[in-house]
Each structure stands twice: as structure tokens, then as C-alpha cells.
Amino acid sequence: MSGALKPETVQRIREAAAQYPRRDAAMLPALWAVQEERGWIGPPEMAEVAELLGVSPVRVFGVVSFYTLFDTRPRGRHKVQVCRTLSCALAGSARLCERLRSRLGVGAGETSADGQFAWEEVECLASCGTGPVVQVDGESYEGLSTEGLDRVLDGILGNVPRATPDRASAPKPVLGAPPFLSQWFGEDGPLPISVYAARGGYRALREARARPGGEVLEAVKASGLRGRGGAGFPTGTKWGFIPKVPSPAGSPIYVVVNADESEPGAFKDRALLELAPHLVIEGILLACHAVGAQSAYVYVRGEFAEPYRTLTRAVAEARDAGLVGAAAGADLILHRGAGAYICGEETALLESLEGKKGYPRLRPPFPAQKGLFGQPTVVNNVETLATVPVIMAGGAANFAKVGTPKSPGTKLVSISGRVRRPGLYEVPLGVPLKRILHEVAGGPAPGRSIKAVIPGGSSTPILTVAEAEEITFDWEALASKGTFLGTGGIIVLDDGDCLVRVLANLARFYAHESCGQCTPCREGTGWSRNLLAALEAGHGTARDLALLKEIAGNMRGRTICVLADALAMPVQSYLQRFGPEFEAHLSGKCPLPESATSRTSARTSAYLPAVAPAGPLDKGGGPA
Amino acid sequence: MTEFTLDGSKRTVPDGLSVLEAARTCGTEIPHFCYHPGLGPDGNCRLCLVEIEGARGLQTSCNTKLAPGMVVRAMGKDAVAARQAVLEFVLLNHPIDCPICDQAGECKLQDYYVALGAADSRMAFPKVRKRKREAIGAGVMLDKERCVLCARCTRFFSNVMKDEQLVIANRGNHAEIATFPGRKLDSPYAGNIVDICPVGALTSEAFRFRARVWLLQATPTICTGCATGCNIYADAKDGVVYRFRPRTNPDVNGWWICDEGRYSYPAVNENRLVAARIGRGPGAREASVEEAVAAAAAELAAVRDTGGTIAVVASPDASCEEVFLARRIAEDALRTPHRTGRSVKPPGVGDALLRHRVKHPNTPGVALVGLAPGAGGRDLPGLLSPPRPDAWLLLGGDLAAEGGAPAAEALSAARSVVAIVPHAGATAASATVALPGATWIEKDGTFVSAKGRLQRARAAFPPRGDARADLEILAALGAALGVRLPGPRAEETFRAMRAGIPALAGIEWDAIGEGGVALPGGVGPP
Structure with a gap:
């Protein structure tokens, strides 16, 4: 079997393997290397990877089959991926799919006859505020109209000047938020290390490293910082679970960075990685110092080609500056995912980092006891870690002055859907949600009114506009309405949106992303998707509605991880709050015929090459 | 021991069990697919959910350690409803092709479905x-x-x-x-x-x-x-x-x-010897076992009484009781020093998990019973070289096949070959008297494993055709040669055999049970 791969590829795989304590952990980097050489991964290549990593070939086969970004058959020269998840669907991604179907003459998942383009529908690409987004060969093109899409493809074929890919947008501090995080973002690209350092970046790290790590831990505890990845667990408390005794040789402690942002509606971590990489790196290094970790692994979402490149360069800069590396006290290794929402779940992420399928683990043991490679591990979200330098530089008290006692500080909110100014903002926690919706995001399009708000990413229970407008944006207030702050990905729906269609879209997402390990999730998500698709198509019955509710009840709290809940909670909350809308669908006709995919978002304009679409954030000029 | 409450009753079980194992110990089978005692819990099937007082929501009993005082409701309303829901999920995409499925009768899905309500499918897709x-x-x-x-x-x-x-x-x-x-x-x-x-x-x-x-x-x-x-x-x-x-x-x-x-x-x-046979080659004829035993005794007695050499070879495939009777015949009736339980079969493949390279079940048993050459006696494979024995009494195995050409030649050259064998193989063909023994699945007996464990094989059904349990044939042969042997039931033979073997002292037949007993001090390597 061996000898099929080029020596350079084999060399790359060996180098990747050296970055992990066990060489089989290099599974995903190895498969990426193979795919980059061959364009796809066949059984002979899988067998060779197995040999290089010292695992059974069937393990490699299982991994390849699990991650959507690995191709097991030859594909077109260029890979075109259209995001079909909620925010992009609201912004008209279906029309882009239609256009690709007619232009390329083939359906999703297939390759055009000339072999140039393979296109497919994919799940959330973290461009929710600037959708619909299409990725071509890993580059993002946002806010595309069908004409814009044609121009992108023509540019790739060389028929017209090549379109410039879009980058993430920096957040804007609003509603009196101190620019805790915003100030560290570059405008057109990553803030270079020189600028970052000149503005005082990495000073907190140098000072902290001169003192015991416990001081960082205490400061973060004192700040009251809560995790920004979804659960809102106090970061200092989480760090405190790591055993304090000095770890014996060969028994390391790990910091793992969850940069697998894939919750529909959230696009803050992508922006941090692309535009503020040094803030993230400083946060990671501070965390390492706090818990006594000598190495950190950053798990970057597979779809994030640009953030991965940016972060790779930034880590090299920090290494050159003597901040990263064994001599500096902590090494930093980047690990690229390969297409699986479930890997955002911390234990699935650890499995994936170890080179396996992203199957969430049974707890106990918790990662703090037995995490990566069986060692004590803290897993933190990108934004959480990016907030740590802010706390260390300005002091815990300064941070906690903002926000509420239980939800201190500022938060990046990703706003998408039916508002005039979707985008990324930094808000003080505890501000009225109504102000975020209207003052910041500009409220609904003319002639429309907001109907519902998904407050924290697609898996959080939905609120009616009345509920949303009477609460503040913080964990406590959202909990009082039975929902969560989650990742801070706010998706706004207006009176033209059909909630049956919205929920059907989300059910499709969760069914696609269920790892398949636990019975209720594996079967329940697919069943719910089918029921909702039928309901949307006008074939539903009253019995189906009752069944949907029952299925949600039978999924919730019954599985190893919360992916099942992430669909069950929306189903329950939509049916509870918008039951009549679902019942109206039983007539066989959607009462909102021009809903969802038939309208573009208020923000979307025709895509013009080389300039950013119009928006609230100035990304370097362009027509409004 | 750990005390806990299961569905309202106080129970006591050994320490260190999971809730599922504890319930099983008490006779309550909590439905499950993924847990297996040899594999441990995996937590994926979600069928073993139970209610535990004080815990938030239902818990998987397979990976929840039983704690002292735990109050478990395995059959609580919520737990049962959750299991029914899981079964519905499992059956959603299941083909329900039970009528043509060979698992019927030992299908856990079928059993649980029948036990838990047997609702109709609500899946219309x-x-x-x-x-x-x-x-x-x-x-x-x-x-x-x-x-x-x-x-x-x-x-x-x-x-x-x-x-x-x-x-x-x-x-x-x-x-x-x-x-x-x-x-x-x-x-x-x-x-x-x-x-x-x-x-x-x-x-x-x-x-x-x-x-x-x-x-x-x-x-x-x-x-x-x-x-x-x-x-x-x-x-x-x-x-x-x-x-x-x-x-x-x-x-x-x-x-x-x-x-x-x-x-x-x-x-x-397959290939069973189901009738006794007297004579070899063209003159051979079928006979009743009684007639064949008499003929065998006469042949062996004639060789003994004319000063010929007789070899008694029991295969280590034979049970301890059979080897014991073979030894008694060799020592007391035939009075020959040429007696052995050694095998000439080449070893096979072994590994660290279960497979042993010695492909016989009772080599240590032969040593334990003490079937071995007496003074001046020869052993295998020496007996296969000249001067060859004039007569052979063979028990079990297939010496002619296992020993290759030298064995086949030695047997065909002998005046008399009495073979008690279950199969119509090469040994049976070269016998002057072939006696249809039973396969190990048709008879009772004890065997000693390589690790020195005494275990019982049990008859699943009576011997086929005219075949007999070897102990019966040996006892009849002994009687015909003038020696009264214990048996022919294996239990009786065992008791008589035990008397002379210190390692078996105090071991009762029934106490061997289904799991066997470790012999004190073990035994030598097979």
C-alpha cells in the first residue's frame, strides 16, 4: 500500500505527527495533506495514512466518512459551497443554489460536465450577518446576488477580473460599551503584531509571566468572566478544576481552544481569528500560565481556511517574538477540523483532536480531570480567551464595572436576519435587548415589524418580540424567559417570515450534524426534519404537530451531549410561542407566501467585485 | 457490600457495581443494547435510563456507579416511558423484517418491544x-x-x-x-x-x-x-x-x-463410526458391540498370554475417567508397561487470548491420572519404531492419522489393534476390532485445562447408532479380561479415581459444577 503518496506529503504527515504526543492524533492534518495533494482520499491513501500513523485502516475510513470536508471521490477543480443555513437562507441562498443548478447543469454534490466546478450546499459558514455566502476553494464571497455569483465564477475561469474574497468585519462598540475587544481588531486584515504590541498588547502576558500563574487565575475569577462559547460557565471556576499540584513529567496539562465556531447565527470567533489574532494568542498564553499548561491546541473549524491562515501567520510572528514556544513557557499548535458541527462540543472536539470521529464523551470524567490524551484539560472558546488579556491589562474590577454582577463585561453579538444593520457589535452585557435590535441593528426593514428573536444562536429557544423587548441582554434575564445567551448570535425574524420554514431549516441542520451516536438524537433529528419538511410543504396534519412536540420531549435531556436539545428546545419553544402559525400551515398553504427564502435580507445588495457590500461597518469603502 | 433501594425494595449487592449490574444481580433486567459485561458501558443506546432520587433527569444505569443508599426506580413511570421512546426511535428506520430474520428468538429488540408496549409505528416517511x-x-x-x-x-x-x-x-x-x-x-x-x-x-x-x-x-x-x-x-x-x-x-x-x-x-x-467391526481389510464384518468387545478381549488376552507386547495408548482427547480405566486395564488386565497418554499430533496455532497451541483438551488430566510407561515400558513415538508392539489398545483420537506414516505402518503391522474411536478414520480402518466410541458431545467426563482447572463436559444427547460412551466399552472390556472396573457412569468412575489422586481429594462431582474448579497447586504444562 505504501508509496502511493508523494514524499513531500509523507514528510508533512510525519511533521504533523511530531506535534502530538501520540502520532495517531495527526489524523486530520494527515488527511488534509492527502486531500491537498490528490484532491480526494481513496482507500489506498487511507491505508497509507493508517500505516504512517500506526492505526488500523478502518479507523481512517471511519474518520474520512465522518467529516464532510473530506472527499472520497474525485471532484471538480473548484469547490463551490453555498451556505444554506438559516441566516443565509433568509438572505436568499436558495436562489444561489438554483443559479448553480442551471449554470452548471448538475445538482448539489455533483461536478459540472467540464470538470471545473463541484458545488454543494453546506451548513453555516459564519457569515450570517453578510449572507448569503458562498465559499469557493476556501475563499468567502458574501452578500451575493445571482449576478454576483456569476461574476465570482467567471473570475475564477478567467473570463473577467477575479473577484476579491471577503474578510470578516470588525465589531463596533455600541451602547456605551468600552471597546474592550473591538480596539484590538485590524480593519482590513489582522492587526499586525507590531501594532498590537505598540498599543500595549502582550504587556499583560509579560507581566503575568513574571509572577505566579495563580494570579491570572485569581484575576479571572474576580472578573466574573463567563464562557462565551454557549454555556456561560464561569471561566475562573473552570480553570480552578485543574489540579493545582505541579504536574509530573510526562503528565502535562493542556489548554484547548475551541475555534470551531459553527452555531448558526454566530460569527464573532471568525472575526477574532481573522482580525485580532494576537488578542486571541495572548489570551491563550495567559490561560496556559494560569493553569500551568505547557502546550495549547487550537482547534480551528475546517471551513475556516482564511482564519486558519491568519492565525498560522500570527502564531509564527509571536514565536519569532519569543512569546510562543517551549522556551517561552507554552507552545501553541494549530489543528484544523474537517467539517462537523458536533466538534464544537468540547468532548467531541477532544476526540477530534485525538484523531478520531467527533463523538462526544460520557461524563464523568470531565475534561478538567481527564481531557486531551487523558490529561487535565481546559477547553475555552476563542472569545472567552480573547477577553482574558482585557481583564489582565485593565484589571478585573475595571472589566466587572461593565455589565451586570452576574454577567460582567462586554460581549460580541452577531446580529443577522431581518434588521437593517446586521453585523458584529460589542455591547455591554445587561443593556435592553430592544436597544440592540433597534438602535444598534436599525430595526426591521421599512414596512415590516419584528416578530421573533432567536437570542443566542440557532439552538436557543425563540422569543416573541414582546418578550425580547422587555428584557435585558444578559444570562439572568434570558434565563427568566427560558432561553439562553448562548454564543450571542441574535437572529431576527419579521412578520414576513414563516416560522415553519425557519424551523424546518434548523431541523435539517441538526439532522445533518447529529453524530449518530445516541439513539434519540440520531433518529429524532431526522424524524423531526421529515415532519417539518412535510409540514412546510403543506402535507402536515394536526397529529404531526403533536408528534413533533412529543419527539422533542423524548430527545431532550436523553443523550450524551446537548445536540439533541439544540433541536428539541427550538421545536418546543416555536410550538409553544407560535403554535397558531404552525396550525395555519395545516391548511396546505403557507400563510406567508413571500416568506423566508423568497426575500433577500434588508442588507443584501448585488455583489460587486473588489468592493464590500453595503453595511453598517466600513470595510474599506464601497457604495452604500 | 452496598445497600440500595430498587423499585421500593431494600437490596444489598457487592461493591463496585454499576446501577445496571446491581439491578441485574437482584434479578431486574434493565433493557440495554450497548452495555455488555465484556465490553463495558458505551452510553450510546440510551435504553437503560432509570430514575435516581436526587439526580437531575433520567440517568443511564450502565455508567452510573451504584452509591450506598441510592434510591433507584428502574421501573418508574418516567424511565419506562423514556425506554419506550428510545425503542420507537430504534424502530424508526429498522426494516421490521422479523419473519425472515434469523435472530428471532434471541433478538433483544424484539424482546424489549414485546415487553414494553408494542406500539404501532408513527413514522410515515x-x-x-x-x-x-x-x-x-x-x-x-x-x-x-x-x-x-x-x-x-x-x-x-x-x-x-x-x-x-x-x-x-x-x-x-x-x-x-x-x-x-x-x-x-x-x-x-x-x-x-x-x-x-x-x-x-x-x-x-x-x-x-x-x-x-x-x-x-x-x-x-x-x-x-x-x-x-x-x-x-x-x-x-x-x-x-x-x-x-x-x-x-x-x-x-x-x-x-x-x-x-x-x-x-x-x-x-460427521464421519462417525456407528457400529462395531471385527477384522480388517476384505474380511471385516460388522458386529454387535458385545460380540466385538468379546473378540477384542480374546485377541488382547491371546497376545498377553503368548508373551507378545501390548501398547495401551489413550489420547489426551479422552476424559480423565476414560484414561483412568485405560490405565487400570493396562496395569491390571493386560499387565503391560507400554502405556501412554502422549500425543503425536503436532501442535497448532496459539495466542495470548484463548487459543492454546496444544490441540488436546486433557493433557494435564493424563498426567494427573498417571497413565505413563511402567518399568521397561516404552512411550510414543518410540513405540512406532521396531520392535513394534504386537497388539494395541487405542482409546480416542486417531493415532494412525495423527502419527503419519510410521503410525499407520505400526498399526497395520500389528497382529491385533483394538480401537475405541468415535470416527471412521484411519485408526478405525486399521483396527482388527473397531469399537464405536462416543464423541465428547455425547458423553460425560472431566478434563483438566492447561491452567489446571478441572471441568466437566456434558452429554448433549445419547451416542449415535450403536456407539457407546467409551466408559461403557472400557468397563465391558475390563470385565471380559477379568477386571471389575468402576463405572460405567462417569460420576462413579470419578469417585473411584479420586481415591488415588491427592489433587482431587475432597472434590465432589457436583461441586465441579458448570464453572469447574481450580486444582490445588495446578498441574504441569500440557
Whole structure:
């Protein structure tokens, strides 16, 4: 079997393997290397990877089959991926799919006859505020109209000047938020290390490293910082679970960075990685110092080609500056995912980092006891870690002055859907949600009114506009309405949106992303998707509605991880709050015929090459 | 010991159990697919949910350690409802092809469905279709649609064999068991995944559609294929064995057996010697066992009384009791020093898990009983070289086949060969008197494993045709030669044998039980 791969590829795989304590952990980097050489991964290549990593070939086969970004058959020269998840669907991604179907003459998942383009529908690409987004060969093109899409493809074929890919947008501090995080973002690209350092970046790290790590831990505890990845667990408390005794040789402690942002509606971590990489790196290094970790692994979402490149360069800069590396006290290794929402779940992420399928683990043991490679591990979200330098530089008290006692500080909110100014903002926690919706995001399009708000990413229970407008944006207030702050990905729906269609879209997402390990999730998500698709198509019955509710009840709290809940909670909350809308669908006709995919978002304009679409954030000029 | 409350009753169980194991110890079977005592919990099936007082929500009993004072409701309303829901989920994309499924009668999904309410399907959509009837190698058939994805088979390979050969590929409801593309299973233990599959997803090519399991009678016995002595069930009907299955014994084989042993059952069905025969070559004739025993005694007595040499060879395939009687005949009736229980069969393949390279079940038993050359006596293979014995008394095995040309020549050159053998093999053909012995599946007896464990084999059914348990034949032969031997029931022979063997002192026949007993001080290597 061996000898099929080029020596350079084999060399790359060996180098990747050296970055992990066990060489089989290099599974995903190895498969990426193979795919980059061959364009796809066949059984002979899988067998060779197995040999290089010292695992059974069937393990490699299982991994390849699990991650959507690995191709097991030859594909077109260029890979075109259209995001079909909620925010992009609201912004008209279906029309882009239609256009690709007619232009390329083939359906999703297939390759055009000339072999140039393979296109497919994919799940959330973290461009929710600037959708619909299409990725071509890993580059993002946002806010595309069908004409814009044609121009992108023509540019790739060389028929017209090549379109410039879009980058993430920096957040804007609003509603009196101190620019805790915003100030560290570059405008057109990553803030270079020189600028970052000149503005005082990495000073907190140098000072902290001169003192015991416990001081960082205490400061973060004192700040009251809560995790920004979804659960809102106090970061200092989480760090405190790591055993304090000095770890014996060969028994390391790990910091793992969850940069697998894939919750529909959230696009803050992508922006941090692309535009503020040094803030993230400083946060990671501070965390390492706090818990006594000598190495950190950053798990970057597979779809994030640009953030991965940016972060790779930034880590090299920090290494050159003597901040990263064994001599500096902590090494930093980047690990690229390969297409699986479930890997955002911390234990699935650890499995994936170890080179396996992203199957969430049974707890106990918790990662703090037995995490990566069986060692004590803290897993933190990108934004959480990016907030740590802010706390260390300005002091815990300064941070906690903002926000509420239980939800201190500022938060990046990703706003998408039916508002005039979707985008990324930094808000003080505890501000009225109504102000975020209207003052910041500009409220609904003319002639429309907001109907519902998904407050924290697609898996959080939905609120009616009345509920949303009477609460503040913080964990406590959202909990009082039975929902969560989650990742801070706010998706706004207006009176033209059909909630049956919205929920059907989300059910499709969760069914696609269920790892398949636990019975209720594996079967329940697919069943719910089918029921909702039928309901949307006008074939539903009253019995189906009752069944949907029952299925949600039978999924919730019954599985190893919360992916099942992430669909069950929306189903329950939509049916509870918008039951009549679902019942109206039983007539066989959607009462909102021009809903969802038939309208573009208020923000979307025709895509013009080389300039950013119009928006609230100035990304370097362009027509409004 | 840990005290806890199970469905309202106070119970006490050994420490260190999971809630599921504790309940099982108390006789309450909590439904489950993924947990298996030999593989541990995996937590994926979500069927074993129970209510535990003070815990938030339902808990999986397979991976929850029992704590003192825990109040568990295995049959609580919520727990049962949750299990019903899980079963509904499992059945959603299941083909429900029970009428043509060979798992019927031992399908956990079917059993649980019947026990938990048997509601009609509420799924109105086309099911996810997957491949059926896929021969995945090593005699295993896979039906991907029936699979409940409990991962027992994949974990058997990764955790027990340390050799991943199966994997769950894809995700969501497209997840399915698969081998590496283009490769088949290649494992001497693959048959175990058929046993542990809780449903009809993995079936045995050799067994499927041969018999309905409820018509089979399971006899707890031991495998005699090698010196390990794995505990098995022999599933038989009307004097025919249909399959061997592992029988749990943590001291011997755990939950597993090897495929070599598993698929050795055709040997007990085929090529049997079912009638006695006197004479060899063209003059041979069938005879009754009684007539043949008399003829054998006369032949052996004639050689003895004319000063010829007689070799008595018991195969280490024979039970301790049989070897004991053979020894008594050799010493007391034939008075020959040429007596042995040594084998000339070359060793086979062994491994660290279960397979022993010595392919006899009772080599240590032969040593224990003390069948060995007397003063001036010769042993195998020396007996096969000139000067060859004038007569042979052979018990079990197939010396002519196992010893190759020298053995075949030695037997055909002898004046008299009395063979008590179960098969119509080379030895039977070269015998002057062939006596139809029983296969090990047709008789009772004790065997001593390589690790020094005394275990009982049990008769699954009476010997076929005119065949007899070897002890009966030996006793009759002894009587014809003027020696009264204990038996012919194995239990009686055992008791007489025990008297002269210190290692067996105090061991009662019944105490050997289904799991066997470790002999004090063990025994030497086989």
C-alpha cells in the first residue's frame, strides 16, 4: 500500500505527527495533506495514512466518512459551497443554489460536465450577518446576488477580473460599551503584531509571566468572566478544576481552544481569528500560565481556511517574538477540523483532536480531570480567551464595572436576519435587548415589524418580540424567559417570515450534524426534519404537530451531549410561542407566501467585485 | 457490600457495581443494547435510563456507579416511558423484517418491544435504506438496516482484540457498520460479534436459517479443541449439533471463544463410526458391540498370554475417567508397561487470548491420572519404531492419522489393534476390532485445562447408532479380561479415581459444577 503518496506529503504527515504526543492524533492534518495533494482520499491513501500513523485502516475510513470536508471521490477543480443555513437562507441562498443548478447543469454534490466546478450546499459558514455566502476553494464571497455569483465564477475561469474574497468585519462598540475587544481588531486584515504590541498588547502576558500563574487565575475569577462559547460557565471556576499540584513529567496539562465556531447565527470567533489574532494568542498564553499548561491546541473549524491562515501567520510572528514556544513557557499548535458541527462540543472536539470521529464523551470524567490524551484539560472558546488579556491589562474590577454582577463585561453579538444593520457589535452585557435590535441593528426593514428573536444562536429557544423587548441582554434575564445567551448570535425574524420554514431549516441542520451516536438524537433529528419538511410543504396534519412536540420531549435531556436539545428546545419553544402559525400551515398553504427564502435580507445588495457590500461597518469603502 | 433501594425494595449487592449490574444481580433486567459485561458501558443506546432520587433527569444505569443508599426506580413511570421512546426511535428506520430474520428468538429488540408496549409505528416517511446480506468475511453476515449501532462489534475488535476491523462509518441516521472498503474481516475470533450483536444485524453464515433457536437444546459443556477448555453451550436438536456458543466463565474464557472451536461442531456430526467391526481389510464384518468387545478381549488376552507386547495408548482427547480405566486395564488386565497418554499430533496455532497451541483438551488430566510407561515400558513415538508392539489398545483420537506414516505402518503391522474411536478414520480402518466410541458431545467426563482447572463436559444427547460412551466399552472390556472396573457412569468412575489422586481429594462431582474448579497447586504444562 505504501508509496502511493508523494514524499513531500509523507514528510508533512510525519511533521504533523511530531506535534502530538501520540502520532495517531495527526489524523486530520494527515488527511488534509492527502486531500491537498490528490484532491480526494481513496482507500489506498487511507491505508497509507493508517500505516504512517500506526492505526488500523478502518479507523481512517471511519474518520474520512465522518467529516464532510473530506472527499472520497474525485471532484471538480473548484469547490463551490453555498451556505444554506438559516441566516443565509433568509438572505436568499436558495436562489444561489438554483443559479448553480442551471449554470452548471448538475445538482448539489455533483461536478459540472467540464470538470471545473463541484458545488454543494453546506451548513453555516459564519457569515450570517453578510449572507448569503458562498465559499469557493476556501475563499468567502458574501452578500451575493445571482449576478454576483456569476461574476465570482467567471473570475475564477478567467473570463473577467477575479473577484476579491471577503474578510470578516470588525465589531463596533455600541451602547456605551468600552471597546474592550473591538480596539484590538485590524480593519482590513489582522492587526499586525507590531501594532498590537505598540498599543500595549502582550504587556499583560509579560507581566503575568513574571509572577505566579495563580494570579491570572485569581484575576479571572474576580472578573466574573463567563464562557462565551454557549454555556456561560464561569471561566475562573473552570480553570480552578485543574489540579493545582505541579504536574509530573510526562503528565502535562493542556489548554484547548475551541475555534470551531459553527452555531448558526454566530460569527464573532471568525472575526477574532481573522482580525485580532494576537488578542486571541495572548489570551491563550495567559490561560496556559494560569493553569500551568505547557502546550495549547487550537482547534480551528475546517471551513475556516482564511482564519486558519491568519492565525498560522500570527502564531509564527509571536514565536519569532519569543512569546510562543517551549522556551517561552507554552507552545501553541494549530489543528484544523474537517467539517462537523458536533466538534464544537468540547468532548467531541477532544476526540477530534485525538484523531478520531467527533463523538462526544460520557461524563464523568470531565475534561478538567481527564481531557486531551487523558490529561487535565481546559477547553475555552476563542472569545472567552480573547477577553482574558482585557481583564489582565485593565484589571478585573475595571472589566466587572461593565455589565451586570452576574454577567460582567462586554460581549460580541452577531446580529443577522431581518434588521437593517446586521453585523458584529460589542455591547455591554445587561443593556435592553430592544436597544440592540433597534438602535444598534436599525430595526426591521421599512414596512415590516419584528416578530421573533432567536437570542443566542440557532439552538436557543425563540422569543416573541414582546418578550425580547422587555428584557435585558444578559444570562439572568434570558434565563427568566427560558432561553439562553448562548454564543450571542441574535437572529431576527419579521412578520414576513414563516416560522415553519425557519424551523424546518434548523431541523435539517441538526439532522445533518447529529453524530449518530445516541439513539434519540440520531433518529429524532431526522424524524423531526421529515415532519417539518412535510409540514412546510403543506402535507402536515394536526397529529404531526403533536408528534413533533412529543419527539422533542423524548430527545431532550436523553443523550450524551446537548445536540439533541439544540433541536428539541427550538421545536418546543416555536410550538409553544407560535403554535397558531404552525396550525395555519395545516391548511396546505403557507400563510406567508413571500416568506423566508423568497426575500433577500434588508442588507443584501448585488455583489460587486473588489468592493464590500453595503453595511453598517466600513470595510474599506464601497457604495452604500 | 452496598445497600440500595430498587423499585421500593431494600437490596444489598457487592461493591463496585454499576446501577445496571446491581439491578441485574437482584434479578431486574434493565433493557440495554450497548452495555455488555465484556465490553463495558458505551452510553450510546440510551435504553437503560432509570430514575435516581436526587439526580437531575433520567440517568443511564450502565455508567452510573451504584452509591450506598441510592434510591433507584428502574421501573418508574418516567424511565419506562423514556425506554419506550428510545425503542420507537430504534424502530424508526429498522426494516421490521422479523419473519425472515434469523435472530428471532434471541433478538433483544424484539424482546424489549414485546415487553414494553408494542406500539404501532408513527413514522410515515420512507425509511433510510442500507445494504442487507453483506458477507463481511470470517463467516459473518451483516444486515446494516437491522443494526441498532450499539457499537458492541466495533468495540469487540478495538477493546478485546486490539485490532480495529469494523467501524461505524458516516453519521446521523446514515451511520452504519462497515469494514475497510474492499477488505473482509480477518480474525480468529470474529464469530464473537455474532453472539454479542443484540439484534439480527450480524448473523453466522454457517448457522443462519439452519434451525430456529427455540427448538434447540443448549447443553452447558466445554470445548475440547485445545488445552484452554473454553466453556460453551452446545445447541443441538435430534442428535445433531447446530452451533457452539461461548458460555461465560471469567476464570477461563470470559465471554468469548475462538472460531476454531466455534466451528468445530461439524466434526461431532460427521464421519462417525456407528457400529462395531471385527477384522480388517476384505474380511471385516460388522458386529454387535458385545460380540466385538468379546473378540477384542480374546485377541488382547491371546497376545498377553503368548508373551507378545501390548501398547495401551489413550489420547489426551479422552476424559480423565476414560484414561483412568485405560490405565487400570493396562496395569491390571493386560499387565503391560507400554502405556501412554502422549500425543503425536503436532501442535497448532496459539495466542495470548484463548487459543492454546496444544490441540488436546486433557493433557494435564493424563498426567494427573498417571497413565505413563511402567518399568521397561516404552512411550510414543518410540513405540512406532521396531520392535513394534504386537497388539494395541487405542482409546480416542486417531493415532494412525495423527502419527503419519510410521503410525499407520505400526498399526497395520500389528497382529491385533483394538480401537475405541468415535470416527471412521484411519485408526478405525486399521483396527482388527473397531469399537464405536462416543464423541465428547455425547458423553460425560472431566478434563483438566492447561491452567489446571478441572471441568466437566456434558452429554448433549445419547451416542449415535450403536456407539457407546467409551466408559461403557472400557468397563465391558475390563470385565471380559477379568477386571471389575468402576463405572460405567462417569460420576462413579470419578469417585473411584479420586481415591488415588491427592489433587482431587475432597472434590465432589457436583461441586465441579458448570464453572469447574481450580486444582490445588495446578498441574504441569500440557
